[in-house]
Every structure is written in structure tokens, then in C-alpha cells.
Amino acid sequence: MTDRFRTQPVNDRITRITDIAGTHMYLVKGDREAALLDTGVGCGPLDECVRALTDLPVKVIITHGHVDHAMGAGAFPEAWLSPLDREVYAEHSAPDRRVGYIHGSTVTGGLPETAEVTAEMLTPPRPFDQFRPLRPGDTFDLGGVTLEINEGAGHTPGCVTILIPELRTLLLGDACNPFTYLFDPSCSTVTEYREMLLRLRAAVAGRYDRVLLCHGPGGEGDPGLIDSVIAVCGDILRGETDDQPFRGFHGEAVCIAKAMDFTTFTRVDGGSGNIVYDPARVR
Ligand SMILES: [Zn+2]
Numbered sequence: 001m002t003d004r005f006r007t008q009p010v011n012d013r014i015t016r017i018t019d020i021a022g023t024h025m026y027l028v029k030g031d032r033e034a035a036l037l038d039t040g041v042g043c044g045p046l047d048e049c050v051r052a053l054t055d056l057p058v059k060v061i062i063t064h065g066h067v068d069h070a071m072g073a074g075a076f077p078e079a080w081l082s083p084l085d086r087e088v089y090a091e092h093s094a095p096d097r098r099v100g101y102i103h104g105s106t107v108t109g110g111l112p113e114t115a116e117v118t119a120e121m122l123t124p125p126r127p128f129d130q131f132r133p134l135r136p137g138d139t140f141d142l143g144g145v146t147l148e149i150n151e152g153a154g155h156t157p158g159c160v161t162i163l164i165p166e167l168r169t170l171l172l173g174d175a176c177n178p179f180t181y182l183f184d185p186s187c188s189t190v191t192e193y194r195e196m197l198l199r200l201r202a203a204v205a206g207r208y209d210r211v212l213l214c215h216g217p218g219g220e221g222d223p224g225l226i227d228s229v230i231a232v233c234g235d236i237l238r239g240e241t242d243d244q245p246f247r248g249f250h251g252e253a254v255c256i257a258k259a260m261d262f263t264t265f266t267r268v269d270g271g272s273g274n275i276v277y278d279p280a281r282v283r
Contacts, residue, residue, distance in 0.1 A: 004019065004020045004043065004044030004045075004111075004113075005017050005018065005019060005020075005044060005046065005049040006018045007049070007053065010026070010169075010212070011167060011169075013028055013029050013030075013144075013145055013164075013167060014026055014027065014028050014029075014164075014167065014169070014212075015027045015029075015053055016212075016219050017036075017040075017046075017049060017050075017053075018109075018219070019040030019041055019043065019044070019046075019072075020040075020041065020043050020044060020102065020105075020110060020111050020113065020114055020117070021040065021041045021043070021068060021101065021102050021105035021108075021109070021110040021111075021114060022105055022108055022109025022110045022111070022215070023038075023040045023041060023068045023069065023105075023109075023214055023215060024038075024212075024213065024214045024215065024219040025037060025038035025039060025040055025069075025214070026038070026171060026212060027050060027053055027054065027058075028142065028145060028147065028164065029053075029054055029056060029142070029145075030056070030141070030142020030143035030144050030145045031142070031143030031144040032056070032142060032143035033056055033057050033058070033059065033140075033142045033143060034050075034054045034056040034057070034058045034059075034142065035058065035059050035060070035061055035140060035142055035147055036050055036058055036059075036060045036061070036076070037061050037063065037147075037162060037171055038061075038062060038063055038069045038070070038173070038214060039060060039062065039069065039070060039071065039072030039073045039075075039076075039079075040068060040069065040071065040072050041067065041068050041071050041072070041098060041101065041102055041105075041122075042071030042072040042073075042074070042075075042098070042122050042123035042125070043071075043072075043102060043117055043121060043122055043123070045075070046072040046075055046123070047075040047076060058076060058078075059076075059078045059079070059080065059140065060073050060076045060078060060079035060080065061079075061080045061134060061140070061147065061149075061162065062079060062080065062081040062131070062134070063152065063159060063160055063161070063162065063171070063173040063174065063175070063214070064081075064082070064085055064088070064152075064155060064156040064158060064159040064160070064173070064174060064175075065081060065082075065085030065086075065088040065089030065092060065156060065158065066088065066092050066156065066174065067092035067093075067097055067098055067101045068101060068105075068214075069173075069174070069214065070085075070089060070092070070093075070125075070126075071092075071093065071098060071122070071123060071125055072123050073125075073126040073131070074123050074124050074125055074126035075123055078132065079126060079130070079131055079132070080131060080132045080133070080134040080138075081128075081131040081132075081133075081134055081158070082133070082134050082135065082157070082158025082159070082160060083133045083158065084153070084156075084157040084158030085156050085157060085158035085159070086128055087186065088156045088157070088158075088186050089125075089128055090128065093125040095119040095122065096119070098119070098122055099117060099118065099119050099122070102114045102117045103115060103117065108215065109215070109216070109217065134149060134158075134160060135149065136149055136150055136151045136152075136160060137149065144166065145164055145166050145167060146164065146165060146166060147162050147163075147164060148162065148163040148164070148165060149161075149162060150162065150163055150200055150203055150204060151196050151199055151200045151203070152172070152173070152175030152176070152196070152200065153175075153188060153193075153196050154175065154180075154182055154187060154188040154192065154193035154196055154197075155174045155175055155180060155181055155182060155187060156174075156186060156187070157186060157188075159173075159174065159175050160175070161173065161175050161176070161200060161204075163203075163204050163207060163208060165207055165208075167210075168207065168208045168209050168210060169208055169210045169211075169212060170204055170207075170208040170210070170211050170212070171211075171212045171214075172211050172212070172213060172221055172225060172226075173212075173213060173214045174214055174215070175200075176197060176200075176225055176226055176229045176273065177213050177215070177216075177221060177225065177229075177273070178213075178216065178221070178222075178225075178265075178266070178267070178272060178273060178274055179215075179256075179260075179265075179274050179276060180229060180273070180274065180275045180276065181276050182275050182276060182277045182278075183246075183248045183252070183254040183255075183276050183277050183278040183281070184248065184249060185281075187281070189281050189282060189283055190233050190236050190237060190275070190277055190281070190282045190283070191233075191237065191282065191283050193233060193275075194230060194233035194234070194237070197226055197229060197230045197233065198230065200226060201226045201227070201230065204226075208223070209223055210223065211223050211225055216265070221272070222272035222273075224272060225272055225273050226273075227273075228271055228272045228273030229273035229274070229275060231271075231273070232257050232258060232271070232273055232274060232275050233275065235257065235258075236257050236275065236277060236282060237282065237283075241255070241257040241258065242256070242257065242258055242259035242268075243255040243256070243257070243279070244256040244258075244259045244260060246276050248276075248278070252278075254276055254277060254278050254279075255276070255277055255278075255279055256274060256275075256276050257274060257275045257276070257277060258271060258274045258275075260274065
């Protein structure tokens with residue numbers, strides 16, 4: 001069962017853990033404590049996987065309440081998540097939503113055995129009231145490494161990004177990436193999202209040179225992603241986008257701002273950041 005998780009060292013302090021559905025999470029080891037950043041879809045004994053990697057006490061920090069990030073948190077004694085993601089978490093915790101996501105993940109890096117996953121095999125979701133409240137500005141001193149919780153809202157209302165200044169590493173996760181989902185009714189408008197990114201950029205400028213992501217092969221991002229996605233926001237606001245058609249979580253028609261080549265999953269024009277958005281929710 002533990003082999004449902006694949007592990008890969010990022011550096012001496014960080015291990016990337018990839019779950020059955022292809023979502024990456026990160027174990028950060030300090031001198032006194034460890035932190036698990038995200039918990040994947042909650043299929044398989046994640047606590048055993050983590051225990052094989054460290055004897056330190058582990059706190060869980062969830063970047064946002066989505067089905068592919070927060071569902072394994074019930075297996076750990078201490079977990080943190082933004083209070084603003086209560087509704088999103090409730091919606092994404094539904095068993096049919098979870099099974100549907102896992103079955104659909106074979107197109108985005110999930111293992112073939114995801115097809116056999118049933119609701120009975122899933123870790124029960126952590127009751128929302130058992131999360132401690134996570135907010136931008138919080139810091140967690142693990143001993144020798146610090147987790148600095150930064151803004152990231154837009155993809156979900158409570159989404160955060162996490163800077164590890166000592167390692168010059170920034171976990172952008174789903175907050176800002178090569179295919180940023182911003183189309184759901186729970187997401188910010190493009191205008192609000194751009195303002196958040198400008199504040200985030202100012203807060204982390206010059207303090208990192210490695211970007212970690214939660215999806216995609218490798219799990220690494222372009223250090224210039226924030227600038228790139230800010231530029232895409234500007235293009236959307238000026239109407240200078242390609243608007244490639246895409247289907248949202250419930251089959252709704254939305255747009256990919258910058259045309260993608262889906263054989264390589266990269267932008268046709270070579271840019272690194274992108275946004276999938278609803279043209280009715282720009283301003
Ligand atoms: Zn997400």
C-alpha cells in the first residue's frame with residue numbers, strides 16, 4: 001500500500017511525495033519538527049509513508065481545500081487550513097467527487113490502478129472544525145528552516161503560498177502555475193487575482209530561486225512564474241488573449257488565456273504561466 005506513494009528528494013530538507021493521482025506534496029524536515037505541505041487525494045497510508053521518511057513530529061499544512069490537496073489530512077494529529085476554504089472543502093470532500101477525480105487523473109499523471117479505487121478505499125476526510133486556522137503572515141519555525149505563509153488567494157478563497165527563506169524555495173502550488181484554474185464560481189475575478197499576485201510578488205521578491213508546484217511531471221516551476229501570470233492577467237484585462245476553449249469542473253465552457261500545445265503541455269508562444277478563466281468573471 002505504501003507503494004501508492006512515490007518519493008523523490010528535492011534537497012537535504014525537502015522530499016517530494018507523489019500520490020496515486022499524480023499530485024505532489026512536500027515533506028520539509030527541520031531540526032526539531034517536520035511539516036507535510038498538502039496531503040493529496042487521501043488514498044493509501046500517507047502517514048506510513050511519512051513515518052518512513054522521518055521520526056520527527058509532523059504538522060500538516062494544507063495550501064487549499066481542494067479534493068487533490070486536503071483529503072489525506074485526517075490521518076495526522078495536527079493540520080492547518082484556511083477558514084476561508086470551508087465551503088470549498090465541504091464540496092470537494094464528497095465521496096463521489098473524490099472517486100471521480102481519482103478515476104479522471106490518469107490523463108494528468110495518475111497511476112493505472114486509480115481505475116480500481118472505490119469510496120471504501122479513501123481516508124475519511126478530516127472534520128473541518130478539527131483544522132487549525134491558517135492565515136497569510138503565519139510562520140512555522142521547524143528548527144533551521146521556517147515556513148512563511150504568504151498570500152495565494154484566487155484559485156480558492158483561502159489558498160496560500162509557502163516561502164521557505166532559508167532554502168530560497170517558494171511553493172506556489174495551485175495558486176500560480178502553468179495552468180492556473182481560475183474559472184470556478186469560488187475563484188477570485190481576474191482583477192482581484194492580479195492584485196493579490198502584485199502583493200505576493202512584493203512580499204517574496206529576491207527571496208527565492210526555486211519554485212515548487214503540485215502538478216505536472218517534475219513538480220518544478222519557472223522562477224519567473226509570478227511575473228508571467230501577472231502579465232497574463234494584464235492580457236486578459238486588455239482583451240489580448242487567445243481564449244482556447246476548455247471545460248470546467250462541471251463541464252461549463254471556459255477559456256485558456258494563452259493557447260496551449262497539449263502534446264507538450266506548454267504555451268504555444270513559449271511563456272511559462274497561464275490562466276484558465278471564465279470571461280464572465282474578469283472584473
Ligand atoms: Zn486546486
